[in-house]
Amino acid sequence: MSALIEYLEETLNATVKRSTGRITFKGKGYGGHVALDAGTVEGSVRLGVMMKPLKGVISREIGKVLDHYLGAA
16 A cells, blocks of 8 residues: 555655545545455546546556556456
């Protein structure tokens, strides 16, 4: 979880709050959360109006980052 927090803060310039098994993040035009529980990862990202046209690009990037940090199956 530490690597993800570092990525969000340093690469995406997000503000991150951490609690047990969960992080919430907010940046310019987006926000969301990631929760880890017994081998399960659950998350969501909300895009602001200006970011919605980039939804496909953002979805692909999220997939790449998850594969990198969690390992592709």
